[in-house]
Amino acid sequence: MPEGDTIYWAARALQRTIGGKVVTGFETGLAKLARVDDDSPLVGRVVEKVESRGKWLLIYFSGDLILVTHMLMSGSWHLYRVGEKWKMGRSRMRVVIRTEDWEAVAFNVPIAEFYTARSLERSSQVPKLGPDILSDEFTVEGGVARLTAYGRENPNAEIGVVLLNQRVMAGLGNVYKSEVAFAAGVNPFRAMRTITEREMERMVDFAQRYMKANVAEGTGAGIVTTSGNRQTTHAMNREERLWVYRRQGQECRRCGVAVMMRKQGVQVRSTYWCPECQPMR
Template sequence: MPEGDSYVHAAYAARPILLDEEIVAVEGSAPSIRRYSSRIVGSTVGEVRTYGKHLFVDLDSGYSVHVHLAMNGTLRVRSSGPVRPGPARLVLVTEQGIVTVSGTKDVEADRTPALDARVLEPLGPDLIADEFDWTDFERRARKAGPDISVADFLLDQRVMAGVGNVYKNEVAFLERLNPMQSIGTLEFERLRAMAERSRTLLRANRRPGKRVTTGDWRRSLWVYGREGRPCRRCGTTIRQTWFGAPEPRVTYWCPRCQPAD
């Protein structure tokens, strides 16, 4: 499941193919990729950057390509070979290889300032970045309604950018918070602690390899995907439900470590 660390990994994989290289061909079914293909082909890639759960390819033409992998999107890199026909939303070709994005509708091209304004301005600070704006986080967190659940607070990209469903479950467990509990029952320091924990886990998983939240790659996650199995901390059976608004998401928790308040 693509989360903030997934985008860092994708950018790391794409840079050897794209960075400082000229785009010699572009394909894909995304409408704006077709519309601005003349602005993309012949341009040189100046930067491949990420912010939360978003990836940008910045071009010296003043345009950028934006990718959001959503739930099931993938970014793949090949060092050589033909541009294969298929359902890809985006195919970028340089002399170094081919980058293909598929499985997501959220691919677009536009002028860089327009993309940044449309995509980035609504988002909270990027948890995985080297610098995190705690003042902005506090302002946004205090505006969140008191009835919002811990689970939905963690997933709200307008408060902090980068947490997806795996980290939602893992952070709630590590902070000993029931994911269905409303944040109005918590002191603000508990909200800040969730952000600090999210930042720690995401940044620890910037390196390539298996996502680990436990510190042990042999048993990498605390609760996510472990319904019916014993809690790694207390032995209680992990439970699962579908919960959240506006779209319910699969949620795992330990009833003993994360009791309902």
């Protein structure tokens, strides 16, 4: 399930391999992208930079053209040496960006659009993102300010839903939502009006700490576009890497009480928590 850390890894890997390189080939299975390529061919353009913004990945080409993709639940970017066999079938291919040495392939990507710098500013989604937790400019104070402001306007919103709101803070997904709330000792179903400033500080701090730890150099092998298995505990055993996510009915790693799960929000996302460590106040 792609979250902000997965997109960060993908952007970093793409930047290292195709960043600064000339595009020698472009393919797509999406008609709207093909039309742009027909009118303004990508071949010959330079990949100026690749960056992540929350769960969005942006590839900037010379000549003021930006490819914006979102993975949703099933999309992924892969990197292959030219001529190397793909790990997924061609029917799942949505975009191929080829340079002299590399092929960047987007599989099962549900959202892919070309923009100019100006049209991207007018986009209804990307420019309205909250601060990216993985950006160098992100601070705990800034994250708390965003939560506070949102809570003031939406006092009855559940904190578990708010943590997933990309317009408040960008990057957190369903795994980190449950893990961050647990680490901070906050019940994810509590209303924003009940959340204290100290609890907000703890959640934002854990969010930044966990996500940065999972994209740190050395947490993957070679040039990869996925961070693999996330980890929020300090356990060496990969089966014990998370506190509560997907551990419904199992013993809490802190108190021994059974972890619970309930669907939450209009998107009906699974939320995991410990009723003892995260009491409803």
